[in-house]
Amino acid sequence: MSTLNHYKEPEKQSHSTTSELLEYQRHDGPLNILGFWIFLATDLLLFACLFATYLVIRTHVDGGPTDKDLFEIPGFTIETILLLASSFTGSLAVYEMRHNDKKRLLGWLVVTVLLGLGFIGIEVSEFLSYIREGATMQRSAFLSAFFTLVGTHGSHVSLGIIWMISIIRQVAKYGIEPINARKVFIIGLYWHFLDIVWIFIFTVVYMTGVVS
Amino acid sequence: MNGSTQKHALFPIKNVIGFGLSLLLTFVAIALGVSHALAFGPVMMIIMGLAVLQIIVQLFFFMHFTESDGPAYHIIGLAIGIINTIAIIAGTLWIMTFNSQVH
Numbered sequence: 001m002s003t004l005n006h007y008k009e010p011e012k013q014s015h016s017t018t019s020e021l022l023e024y025q026r027h028d029g030p031l032n033i034l035g036f037w038i039f040l041a042t043d044l045l046l047f048a049c050l051f052a053t054y055l056v057i058r059t060h061v062d063g064g065p066t067d068k069d070l071f072e073i074p075g076f077t078i079e080t081i082l083l084l085a086s087s088f089t090g091s092l093a094v095y096e097m098r099h100n101d102k103k104r105l106l107g108w109l110v111v112t113v114l115l116g117l118g119f120i121g122i123e124v125s126e127f128l129s130y131i132r133e134g135a136t137m138q139r140s141a142f143l144s145a146f147f148t149l150v151g152t153h154g155s156h157v158s159l160g161i162i163w164m165i166s167i168i169r170q171v172a173k174y175g176i177e178p179i180n181a182r183k184v185f186i187i188g189l190y191w192h193f194l195d196i197v198w199i200f201i202f203t204v205v206y207m208t209g210v211v212s
Numbered sequence: 213m214n215g216s217t218q219k220h221a222l223f224p225i226k227n228v229i230g231f232g233l234s235l236l237l238t239f240v241a242i243a244l245g246v247s248h249a250l251a252f253g254p255v256m257m258i259i260m261g262l263a264v265l266q267i268i269v270q271l272f273f274f275m276h277f278t279e280s281d282g283p284a285y286h287i288i289g290l291a292i293g294i295i296n297t298i299a300i301i302a303g304t305l306w307i308m309t310f311n312s313q314v315h
Contacts, residue, residue: 018279018280018281019281021279024281029281030280030281030282033281033286034280034285034286034289037286037289037290038286038289040290040293041289041290041292041293041294042293044293044294044296044297045293045296045297045300047297048296048297048300048301049300051301052300052301052303052304052305053304055301055304055305056304056305056308056309073242073246077238077242080238081235081238084231084234084235084238085231087231087234087270087274088227088228088230088231088234088274090274091224091227091230091273091274092224092227094276095224095227099222185276188274188275189275192270192271192274192275193270193275195270196266196267196270199238199263199266199267200263202238202241202263203241203259203260203262203263204260207241207242207245207256207259208256210245210246211245211248211252211255211256211259212252
């Protein structure tokens, strides 16, 4: 019996206990969060298929431009830094939400959206410059796989931007309460997940092209 | 919520460390790739290792991976996702490059 009592009191100061967190307070909060983790696991499988395809046909250039010809270090490095920074500011948004600071929460969400837009802007201009050089999606198996993989990630980020803007509006209107807290936490998970996928695009697509 | 005002003095040190680590891992990867100090195989092995470390940084510094309301079912879900991801990629590469190995 004393062991049961002992078990009841975990450390309070860290957030390893969720009882004090707003996003876990409604009965559906934890379910939504668990469901979203499982969605991320399935989305990972979508990217796994695209990565596998890319790796198999990476060298099938049909006499057209290769990855080494195409990829330029400054461009994809800036994209990577923008996305890493947006992942950081997204985590700061959740941090401020948990300290009940609506202004800073909104501020960091806006910064995250702006960094995301910067990332998408550079990606679109990169794609357009490839297309101008004749490296279109139809040119070779390599380019089909490249545009599909990187484009699928880019469309995820674009969707995330629209989603985050709608959450900014919700928070501005209704403040920090359990439903909005859950929404902010989940968009945060989505955003960090896209950062992880990008790190692998950076490694498998761009760095492989530079090193080979 | 209550008690939040005195907490606010705290600096988001964990997030800042996470960001620093992710930048560091990225720059090490680029430096290794650009320097051509090693052959393609070893460089890619190391850079893939750095990418895996990036996942760990995101999960533990930003995504509150250890947090859960009750049993941590999300860890099982993600683990299945990762196992299947590895199976898909490794399996595809194995099958699709088999032809070039036997000829």
